[in-house]
Amino acid sequence: MSLDVYSGSVKLHGEEHENTLLEANNYADILTELELLEEARSLLRKVMPVAQRVLGESHEVMHHMWLIYAETLFKDDTTTLDDLRESVTVLEDAERISRRVFGGTHPNTGWSEVTLGEARAALRAREASSGVATRTRAARARRSEEE
Numbered sequence: 001m002s003l004d005v006y007s008g009s010v011k012l013h014g015e016e017h018e019n020t021l022l023e024a025n026n027y028a029d030i031l032t033e034l035e036l037l038e039e040a041r042s043l044l045r046k047v048m049p050v051a052q053r054v055l056g057e058s059h060e061v062m063h064h065m066w067l068i069y070a071e072t073l074f075k076d077d078t079t080t081l082d083d084l085r086e087s088v089t090v091l092e093d094a095e096r097i098s099r100r101v102f103g104g105t106h107p108n109t110g111w112s113e114v115t116l117g118e119a120r121a122a123l124r125a126r127e128a129s130s131g132v133a134t135r136t137r138a139a140r141a142r143r144s145e146e147e
Contacts, residue, residue, distance in 0.1 A: 018061070021051045025061050028068050032075075041072040058101045063108055066094040067115050074122040081130065084123040091116040 006027045009020040024047040031040035048065050055062050073079050073087035095112035102108050 015047075016050055016054050018055065021047060021055060022061050024051075025064050025068065028065070028072075032068055032071055035075075037072040037076040041069065041076075044069040044072065057097055060102075060108065063094055063098055063101075063112075066090050067111060070094070070115060070119055074119040081123075081126055084119070084126055087119045088116070088123055091119050 006020070006023040009017070009023040013020050024043060028040045028043050028047075031037075031043065044065055048062075048069065051059070051062050051065055070087040070090045073083045073090075076083075079087075091112060095109065095116050098106065098109040098112045
């Protein structure tokens with residue numbers, strides 16, 4: 001159903017119309033809820049540059065796209081450490097922009113904070129399981145001793 005609505009909006013309004021971008025966001029959200037993470041990520045990688053250009057970084061739909069995109073990265077067990085780091089970076093930017101645009105008490109800012117916490121936890125867990133965190137701490141300790 002959502003694919004039909006998104007496809008219909010593309011045909012009716014074109015890929016750069018606000019309604020089409022909103023439908024792409026909704027479709028990606030449903031795909032994410034259904035754990036079709038690669039499909040959602042692929043769609044968002046296609047429409048996010050258009051949304052950023054057309055709507056701007058301060059638009060609520062753009063904010064939602066960033067959060068959904070980041071979720072597709074940190075909820076996917078097949079993503080790499082670099083993907084998880086990208087997720088955290090995207091969410092740090094989204095949280096900062098949300099706080100500036102919507103304010104600290106806005107639900108979007110709260111959603112950003114919660115999602116950022118989840119992404120950081122996923123990154124820490126993956127680093128711990130791969131030994132990256134231990135090696136990173138050891139390297140920092142060696143550099144500290146050398147100084």
